[in-house]
Amino acid sequence: MTIIDGKATAAKIKEEIAQRVKDIVAAGGKRPHLAAVLVGHDGGSETYVRNKVLACQACGFESTLVRYEDDITEEELLQCVEKLNNDKDVDGFIVQLPLPKHINEQKIIEAIDYKKDVDGFHPINVGRMAIGLPCYISATPKGILELLRRYNVETSGKKCAILGRSNIVGKPMAQLMMQKQYGDATVVVLHSHSQNLKEECRQADIVIAAIGSPEFVTADMVKPGAVVIDVGTTRVPDASRKSGFRLSGDVKFDEVSKICNAITPVPGGVGPMTICMLMLNTLAAGERKYYP
């Protein structure tokens, strides 16, 4: 049984990126610059954005954090996006989700210049991804593909079950896993209204759980020898921790790890890879790799 070490893999890739940045700067090129917009004080979002800023430092990127209180208006946030769109020094930026209820997330995403959309959430990037054109690919699915590749997990022709159909993980993951140039797998997407979910899941050689429901995937849902990727990072109350919570994945790790062939832990699995792929997208933005 292999524990797929996302933290170590991400550290290695960040070293590769840092070397590339050294070379770019030595050749007189510009240091990549990522900006992140954070609205409000959600604990999880604070952590992720802090990790993104730290990752920028590790990669030798410039980073800018733009913070707003959660009473910011949609209009003001749109103005912020417009400013970043026009800022020549900023190569790429993200607006951390979720946003407060009074702000239309989709409207914000569509206001981002797709050439700077290193999250890969803009419909142009999503559409280009869906038909296999060069574009920013959203970081979590991209990180999962990279883990599967680096751990030599065969995906071509295999059956892959994806649990969850969100725009940021489930849907793009399904697209990528089925495409010849990426997963080349047979894909089934399972969700809250799927019939025979357990049985369907149990057929899969690769299970990707992205529903945000702690320990949803139990051993009886997993084929012995399958590869299990856990995208969930839900904070659940835990009085024995100093922080008062612990992170829970979507997979019941203790029992599933006894029967599967490989599994990602939480924390230390997909999460660090997500951040790392955002860095890779920012490097690409700096190099104008996908768009002139």
Ligand SMILES: Nc1nc(=O)c2c([nH]1)NC[C@@H]1CN(c3ccc(C(=O)N[C@@H](CCC(=O)O)C(=O)O)cc3)C=[N+]21
């Ligand atoms: N515009 C936008 N882009 C995103 O990419 C985005 C977002 N909004 N909103 C929320 C989700 C979630 N997400 C994670 C990033 C890092 C970890 C991560 O680093 N996890 C660590 C643990 C971190 C901790 O200690 O809490 C780990 O799994 O080892 C997790 C989840 C990015 N997302």
Ligand SMILES: [Mg+2]
């Ligand atoms: Mg500068």
